[in-house]
Amino acid sequence: MEEGPRWGFDFDSVVGDLSEVLERVAQEEFGIRISREEFTEFRLEKCLPFDEEFILAWISRALDPSWTQRMRPYPGAPEVLAELSGIQPLWFVTARSDPGPVREWLKVKLQGVPQQRIFVHAVGPFGSKVEILCREGITHFVEDRLETCEALYRNGIIPVVFDQPWNRGRHPFRSVQSWDDLRGLILGEK
Numbered sequence: 131m132e133e134g135p136r137w138g139f140d141f142d143s144v145v146g147d148l149s150e151v152l153e154r155v156a157q158e159e160f161g162i163r164i165s166r167e168e169f170t171e172f173r174l175e176k177c178l179p180f181d182e183e184f185i186l187a188w189i190s191r192a193l194d195p196s197w198t199q200r201m202r203p204y205p206g207a208p209e210v211l212a213e214l215s216g217i218q219p220l221w222f223v224t225a226r227s228d229p230g231p232v233r234e235w236l237k238v239k240l241q242g243v244p245q246q247r248i249f250v251h252a253v254g255p256f257g258s259k260v261e262i263l264c265r266e267g268i269t270h271f272v273e274d275r276l277e278t279c280e281a282l283y284r285n286g287i288i289p290v291v292f293d294q295p296w297n298r299g300r301h302p303f304r305s306v307q308s309w310d311d312l313r314g315l316i317l318g319e320k
């Protein structure tokens with residue numbers, strides 16, 4: 131019998147709303163008002179009138195554990211993930227370097243999901259997600275970064291693009307607008 135799909139998830143900009151954190155950090159720590167709709171390139175220095183030094187400082191603040199704990203999940207994400215955890219373990223693979231704050235966040239947001247059902251891998255900004263996903267037998271991965279989606283596709287993993295201004299209309303893959311869409315795709319219900 132053929133096994134069903136095994137889902138895996140990126141963390142930032144798929145499960146947690148990093149764009150909102152970036153907006154808030156810009157405003158509250160640097161006094162700059164900026165809207166997420168301006169994030170039209172994955173590499174923010176390509177679409178915003180800021181120098182690389184500022185961008186680095188800004189992003190590194192946004193990824194700070196204290197801000198991570200304030201990050202909001204996308205609507206419906208905790209519910210869909212909790213339901214999925216009854217069917218398969220949950221795998222999160224992030225390009226962050228430290229899995230700790232992500233684990234902590236998931237522990238709080240996914241209360242009721244046994245900790246041994248949650249796996250977080252942090253491959254770092256220069257690491258590859260492909261290797262770990264292949265090892266874990268993941269068949270479908272939800273991701274916002276197109277370069278990663280392309281690498282997954284080349285290695286036989288089906289990418290599902292979580293729609294964001296920086297990936298919109300630029301790829302041949304299946305995309306979802308929300309966790310409601312994902313619920314339909316993953317759990318087969320609306």
Ligand SMILES: [Mg+2]
Nearest residue numbers: 140142143274
């Ligand atoms: Mg991401």
